[in-house]
Amino acid sequence: xxxxxxxxxxxxxxxxxxxxxxxxxxxxxxxxxxxxxxxxxxxxxxxxxxxxxxxxxxxxxxxxxxxxxxxxxxxxxxxxxxxxxxxxxxxxxxxxxxxxxxxxxxxxxxxxxxxxxxxxxxxxxxxxxxxxxxxxxxxxxxxxxxxxxxxxxxxxxxxxxxxxxxxxxxxxxxxxxxxxxxxxxxxxxxxxxxxxxxxxxxxxxxxxxxxxxxxxxxxxxxxxxxxxxxxxxxxxxxxxxxxxxxxxxxxxxxxxxxxxxxxxxxxxxxxxxxxxxxxxxxxxxxxxxxxxxxxxxxxxxxxxxxxxxxxxxxxxxxxxxxxxxxxxxxxxxxxxxxxxxxxxxxxxxxxxxxxxx
Numbered sequence: 001x002x003x004x005x006x007x008x009x010x011x012x013x014x015x016x017x018x019x020x021x022x023x024x025x026x027x028x029x030x031x032x033x034x035x036x037x038x039x040x041x042x043x044x045x046x047x048x049x050x051x052x053x054x055x056x057x058x059x060x061x062x063x064x065x066x067x068x069x070x071x072x073x074x075x076x077x078x079x080x081x082x083x084x085x086x087x088x089x090x091x092x093x094x095x096x097x098x099x100x101x102x103x104x105x106x107x108x109x110x111x112x113x114x115x116x117x118x119x120x121x122x123x124x125x126x127x128x129x130x131x132x133x134x135x136x137x138x139x140x141x142x143x144x145x146x147x148x149x150x151x152x153x154x155x156x157x158x159x160x161x162x163x164x165x166x167x168x169x170x171x172x173x174x175x176x177x178x179x180x181x182x183x184x185x186x187x188x189x190x191x192x193x194x195x196x197x198x199x200x201x202x203x204x205x206x207x208x209x210x211x212x213x214x215x216x217x218x219x220x221x222x223x224x225x226x227x228x229x230x231x232x233x234x235x236x237x238x239x240x241x242x243x244x245x246x247x248x249x250x251x252x253x254x255x256x257x258x259x260x261x262x263x264x265x266x267x268x269x270x271x272x273x274x275x276x277x278x279x280x281x282x283x284x285x286x287x288x289x290x291x292x293x294x295x296x297x298x299x300x301x302x303x304x305x306x307x308x309x310x311x312x313x314x315x316x317x318x319x320x321x322x323x324x325x326x327x328x329x330x331x332x333x334x335x336x337x338x339x340x341x342x343x344x345x346x347x348x349x350x351x352x353x354x355x356x357x
Contacts, residue, residue, distance in 0.1 A: 003145075003205070004172035004181045010204040011184030012177070016191070020049060022183070027101035027126040028059040031089075034118045035082050039295075042190070048077050060099060063090035071258050071333035078336070080257055085113025103127040124178045132165035133182055134158075137189020143221040144193065147210030152221050229293075233300040236262040236338075237274055237284065238345065241308040241323065245342060247332070249320040255294065256335045260322070262303070275306070292337040303341060 001009065016022070019042065021033035032052065036045045052073050056062040062070070067087055074083035089112045093101055101122070102108050108119035116134070123129035132138075139152045142161050150157040169176070192199045200212045211217045239246040239262075247260040265271045275284070284304035292299045311323070324332060326346035329339060 002168070002172050004168045004176055006204050007184040007188060008177045008180040011180045011187055015180070015184050015187040020046060025126050027122055028062075029053065030125045031101070031114075031118075031122050032086070034121050035086055035113065036077065038082060038118075039079055040077065044077070048074070059090050059093060059101070062087065063094040067258060068333060072331065075259070075333045075339065076336045080259060082113065084252065084258060088112040089114065101126075103129070105129060105131045121182060124182045128178055130169050130176070130178060132162075132169055133185065134162055134165055135186070135189075137193070138165070138185045140189050140195070140221055141185060141193050141205070144198075144211035144217060145205055145209045147214070147216075147220070149220070149222050151224050153224060230297045231291075231300055232297055233302065235265050235271070235302045235304060237265060237271075238262060238287070238303055238305045238341075239274075239308060240305065240345070241311050243326050244323040245326060245345070247322055247324055247334075255299075259333045259335050260324075261335055261338050271304075290337070290341075292335075299337075301337065 019033075021029055024030065033045070033049060036049055036052075055069070055073055056065060065087070067084065070083055070087045071080065074080060077083075092111055093099060102111075103123065103126075105116075105119045105123040108114055108122055109116055111119075114122075120129070120131035121133045123131045124133070139161060142148060142164055143152065146164060148157065148160060148164075152158060152161065169181075172181070188203070188205075192203050196218075198217050200206050200209070200217065203209065203212075206212050211220050246263070248263055250256050250259055250261050252258050263274060265274055271284075284306040287303040287305055289300060289302045292301060326342060329342055329346065334342070
């Protein structure tokens with residue numbers, strides 16, 4: 001039995017069949033799951049996926065929604081460019097494709113935020129296109145089974161993996177079930193051919209697997225070169241008036257694009273400007289600092305607390321800013337570390353218990 005047929009057969013008998021985005025040909029639901037699953041584990045995605053579909057059951061409803069509503073439902077899932085592109089993509093399908101998702105992988109890939117593997121997955125799941133995928137699970141299976149060495153993020157190795165992916169489909173039988181094969185690769189990588197302690201005795205490919213034969217499961221895929229993760233620092237100002245916190249909407253580009261966060265400053269002059277703006281001349285209180293880890297850097301956040309006795313009139317209607325009650329934190333798109341900080345503020349009365357020593 002050929003590689004692809006073997007995986008498809010295994011998936012039908014032993015693969016996962018309970019995931020909420022399975023057993024559907026709706027490209028909207030498949031596309032949503034594919035985007036959410038990028039860089040994110042299945043168990044984390046499931047509740048987000050279900051809440052998202054409850055709010056936006058169709059592509060049309062997503063396209064018509066304000067971006068703030070989309071980001072609010074995405075808050076905590078991370079990689080917020082995915083949410084912005086998701087929203088933009090839905091609008092593009094409505095405007096340029098008359099609300100009907102394109103079927104050809106090349107056409108799908110022309111949409112905002114959709115790369116080659118995601119486009120191929122949508123085409124395979126929804127339109128039975130013989131288009132292969134290439135995610136982390138597939139790379140791990142291929143490098144072990146075929147003995148492909150070299151870092152998989154290098155162009156040369158990536159091209160080799162894609163060539164093998166297309167060859168596997170060409171060599172498969174005419175009866176190949178593309179949905180089962182595509183899902184099977186994900187299932188096999190997630191449950192059997194895992195990063196550590198792969199269950200080789202349960203793998204349908206074990207008899208012909210290079211890594212098992214040579215006992216090199218721990219060496220493949222070739223580990224990526226570890227890089228020193230840089231640290232960035234920022235000061236954030238929690239401006240509180242009674243039970244409300246002042247928030248500013250971040251620019252669309254950059255980290256937390258489009259989300260609501262706290263005013264930032266880097267120098268004493270900037271802090272003094274903020275104090276003057278808020279008619280507060282007492283120095284703010286320094287709270288306990290903390291770090292948030294992104295993919296390519298760590299962010300050191302130093303919060304400061306400034307309590308206002310009144311709000312200057314010009315600040316009540318400022319564009320891209322708002323006063324949010326601490327008991328309404330779940331109604332707005334906040335970055336995860338900012339949400340956690342503000343939840344700590346809400347749990348105490350009077351001055352926050354996060355004061356630094």
